[in-house]
Amino acid sequence: MAERPGIERLLELFAEGKVAAAARLITILENGGEDAERVLDSVFHKTGDAYRIGFTGPPGAGKSSLLNRLTGRFREKDHRIGIIAVDPTSPFTGGAFLGDRIRMQAHSEDPEVFVRSLASRGSLGGISNCTDEVIDLMDAFGKDMVLIETVGVGQSELEIAEKAHTVVVVLVPESGDGIQAMKAGLMEIGDVFVMNKADHEDAESAAREIQDTLRLKDIPAGEWEPRVILTSAREDTGIGELVEAIEEHRRYLEAGGHFAGIRRKILRSRVRNALMDRMERRLRQSAGVRDLLEQRMESVYKGEISPYKVVRELEELVSIQ
Numbered sequence: 001m002a003e004r005p006g007i008e009r010l011l012e013l014f015a016e017g018k019v020a021a022a023a024r025l026i027t028i029l030e031n032g033g034e035d036a037e038r039v040l041d042s043v044f045h046k047t048g049d050a051y052r053i054g055f056t057g058p059p060g061a062g063k064s065s066l067l068n069r070l071t072g073r074f075r076e077k078d079h080r081i082g083i084i085a086v087d088p089t090s091p092f093t094g095g096a097f098l099g100d101r102i103r104m105q106a107h108s109e110d111p112e113v114f115v116r117s118l119a120s121r122g123s124l125g126g127i128s129n130c131t132d133e134v135i136d137l138m139d140a141f142g143k144d145m146v147l148i149e150t151v152g153v154g155q156s157e158l159e160i161a162e163k164a165h166t167v168v169v170v171l172v173p174e175s176g177d178g179i180q181a182m183k184a185g186l187m188e189i190g191d192v193f194v195m196n197k198a199d200h201e202d203a204e205s206a207a208r209e210i211q212d213t214l215r216l217k218d219i220p221a222g223e224w225e226p227r228v229i230l231t232s233a234r235e236d237t238g239i240g241e242l243v244e245a246i247e248e249h250r251r252y253l254e255a256g257g258h259f260a261g262i263r264r265k266i267l268r269s270r271v272r273n274a275l276m277d278r279m280e281r282r283l284r285q286s287a288g289v290r291d292l293l294e295q296r297m298e299s300v301y302k303g304e305i306s307p308y309k310v311v312r313e314l315e316e317l318v319s320i321q
């Protein structure tokens, strides 16, 4: 068997625009650890240009179908597209991954469309641990638009708002999605709301409901007012309006000089998360911490010392200055 190229070689091939190398590097990012950090260290200076659009909403709302349609429209405008689908194999839809692949097949021959599915962190879908890193890689690979699909059923997918310039919330008329969306906090994070499956008869009234709910929010003058768009991914209607709404939001961010602020916010939260992860890992791996805990927990169980006393002792032990 031929020897697999090392990271340095993969990075060279990546710089030459080789898709296979990009795919291999993403696998390295998924696996984490030192190799992943090496990859990031070396591509990071090429990031910061991609426009990130997050798509979230309940399972089966038609997010992948819409992404497929949108990709076609964005390609007509010569955008180079990266697509990240956080593996939607959820208890609700079960193994939709294959479905995503089939729906994306329309663009599978297009070298300017790079699709990648990632395993999600929780069993309910949502965001993957390495989503940020994979967005970076696609950005560094020259994709000027990165579309990220997550399933909106829990808290973690609200994180998409911290990763994207524009958040599109996809809902469907059936099964009281509007109410679900409000409960899940999706109403707070959407810049554009899509009522998909507009080929169903209740779509218009469901869209009006969303619009009414948004009106209740006191949006200060001059701030972005979320748009509500009716689409049918199946019948290819409303897609132009959706593109227009996304572009309008982008222009709003540009005109207000919001881009630099968003990038700073994204990077701050990444440094914070990476630091917390690292600290937690170090604490877990530290034999000193483990020993002290084991030794002192007996005293906590007996009520001799409080949990905080143990924490203060641990703090002294690991004091980082």
Ligand SMILES: Nc1nc2c(ncn2[C@@H]2O[C@H](COP(=O)(O)OP(=O)(O)OP(=O)(O)O)[C@@H](O)[C@H]2O)c(=O)[nH]1
Binding pocket: 058, 059, 060, 061, 062, 063, 064, 065, 066, 088, 093, 096, 099, 100, 103, 151, 196, 197, 198, 199, 200, 231, 232, 233, 234, 235
């Ligand atoms: N009638 C109708 N069906 C649609 C429309 N858009 C998508 N569908 C169907 O709805 C089903 C789910 O579509 P997907 O695009 O996989 O939905 P999704 O939100 O990506 O689903 P998950 O990733 O599993 O959460 C598929 O059977 C689609 O064919 C639409 O506009 N109208």
Ligand SMILES: [Mg+2]
Binding pocket: 063, 064, 065, 085, 088, 096, 100, 149
């Ligand atoms: Mg999907």
